[in-house]
Amino acid sequence: MISHISAQRDLQASVECSFANFPFLDLKAQFAEIRNDLVTAVTGVLESQHFILGPEVEALEREVAEYVGAEFAIGCGSGSDALLLAQMALGIEPDDEIITSPFTFGATAGSIARLRARPVFVDIHPETFNIDERKLEAAITPRSRAIMPIHLFGLPANMDAVLEIARKHHLAVIEDAAQAIGARWKQKYVGSLGTFGCFSFFPSKNLGGAGDGGLVTTNDQQLAQRLRILRVHGTGKKYHYDLLGINSRLDALQAAILRVKLHHLNKWTHQRRRNADRYRDLFMEYDLTKWLVLPCSQETSFHVYNQYSIRAPRRDDLQIYLRDHGIPTEVYYPSPLHVEPAFAYLGHGPGDFPNAEQACQEALSLPIYPELTFDQQRAVVMTISQFYQRETSNISTE
Numbered sequence: 114m115i116s117h118i119s120a121q122r123d124l125q126a127s128v129e130c131s132f133a134n135f136p137f138l139d140l141k142a143q144f145a146e147i148r149n150d151l152v153t154a155v156t157g158v159l160e161s162q163h164f165i166l167g168p169e170v171e172a173l174e175r176e177v178a179e180y181v182g183a184e185f186a187i188g189c190g191s192g193s194d195a196l197l198l199a200q201m202a203l204g205i206e207p208d209d210e211i212i213t214s215p216f217t218f219g220a221t222a223g224s225i226a227r228l229r230a231r232p233v234f235v236d237i238h239p240e241t242f243n244i245d246e247r248k249l250e251a252a253i254t255p256r257s258r259a260i261m262p263i264h265l266f267g268l269p270a271n272m273d274a275v276l277e278i279a280r281k282h283h284l285a286v287i288e289d290a291a292q293a294i295g296a297r298w299k300q301k302y303v304g305s306l307g308t309f310g311c312f313s314f315f316p317s318k319n320l321g322g323a324g325d326g327g328l329v330t331t332n333d334q335q336l337a338q339r340l341r342i343l344r345v346h347g348t349g350k351k352y353h354y355d356l357l358g359i360n361s362r363l364d365a366l367q368a369a370i371l372r373v374k375l376h377h378l379n380k381w382t383h384q385r386r387r388n389a390d391r392y393r394d395l396f397m398e399y400d401l402t403k404w405l406v407l408p409c410s411q412e413t414s415f416h417v418y419n420q421y422s423i424r425a426p427r428r429d430d431l432q433i434y435l436r437d438h439g440i441p442t443e444v445y446y447p448s449p450l451h452v453e454p455a456f457a458y459l460g461h462g463p464g465d466f467p468n469a470e471q472a473c474q475e476a477l478s479l480p481i482y483p484e485l486t487f488d489q490q491r492a493v494v495m496t497i498s499q500f501y502q503r504e505t506s507n508i509s510t511e
Contacts, residue, residue: 135439135480137480138317142482142484143484146377147373151373154369154370154372154373158365164366166345168365169365170364170365173371174188176372177312180302180378181302181305181310181330183310183332184333184334184337185332186329187328187341188363189363190327191326192220192312192313192314193223194361195312197361198340198361199340200228200287201339202309203308205258206228207228208256209231209257209258210231210232210256210257211233211261212233212259213225213260213261213262214244214262214469215237215451215461215466215469216265216449216450216473217450219450220291221450231256234461234466237466239471242265242472244263246278250278250282259285260284260287262289264293266292266418266478267296267319269293269414269415273299285308286306294318295320295382295415296417297415300415308336309329311328312330314326314328314371319417320375320378322371326364326367327363328363343356343358343359344362345362382417384483389416389418392421392493393407395491395494398494401497405497406475407423421479423477424477425475428444428476434496435496438496440496442480443477445478449470451465451466479493
């Protein structure tokens with residue numbers, strides 16, 4: 114009976130997966146839902162002819178600050194700039210050290226290096242992909258100035274531990290929340306917990322614009338004022354330069370678009386979490402948890418699934434198989450930062466952060482966007498099942 118059911122599933126998978134051809138992220142579907150509101154918002158900006166900062170940006174800043182529970186929000190040009198500006202506001206200097214994870218996008222450590230400070234890497238938890246707080250204190254030196262935890266893929270890092278260690282050693286905490294707007298640690302939104310929260314509005318994010326954009330949150334009024342000055346060349350008064358700043362201004366068109374989308378964010382987050390639950394149920398139904406490690410869920414945190422990243426043996430072969438059957442996937446990230454040429458000067462090599470290195474060999478992200486259908490998700494899981502059934506068959510015939 115079991116083999117008969119398995120054969121039926123294989124046949125059904127072959128039929129359904131032959132029609133699988135959908136994007137990893139369908140922004141067109143999102144646009145179709147809110148097209149009229151977006152057109153109205155963009156038209157309003159064009160009619161105003163006010164494009165840089167201004168009322169739309171100020172309104173977005175107020176709305177995001179209220180959403181995440183922070184006192185202040187300061188829009189900027191990108192998520193990368195948000196990280197950079199936060200450090201500039203702290204007065205980070207050459208040879209200062211900031212502790213972070215090597216399993217992340219390059220901008221995290223790159224923002225540190227750009228100020229000629231030193232990224233100090235700490236390995237990750239295998240289960241969460243986030244920085245291992247148990248290893249933080251061993252990385253602290255007299256030059257340490259801040260900890261930069263990453264809420265990777267939308268799952269908050271262990272902020273209780275990070276904040277306790279930071280207070281003990283008088284360090285700032287810069288939350289890299291680029292992938293995690295709406296995520297919560299013990300009912301508090303990320304971006305409201307540390308000294309700064311840094312967000313990205315890159316189009317692929319849960320709250321994405323129509324181009325680059327970013328934002329920094331803080332509960333410190335003086336730091337907020339420094340951020341506002343730093344993002345406009347260091348000018349508190351036109352053509353007078355109080356600080357050495359940069360040009361990192363959020364434009365009004367992006368702000369108008371983001372304000373429309375912010376009203377839908379909770380619904381989209383609910384749909385992403387629904388899709389994560391569907392994946393879990395489907396993986397259980399197809400008995401794939403003996404092969405795969407599913408994304409971590411914790412009672413202490415509220416995951417927003419910017420990515421749905423599994424750990425899979427023979428990841429690269431699986432990805433090729435899925436691609437050949439019309440199933441889109443992405444690898445975040447193919448190599449940890451400590452072995453990348455840009456960070457070779459730090460003197461690390463393979464084996465220094467084994468959990469991060471293993472994650473780079475096993476992590477595979479599946480489509481998780483709100484508009485993803487149950488049939489599409491079943492096609493994903495069926496095709497993964499086909500791959501591992503084939504692997505099992507090959508092993509049994511050897």
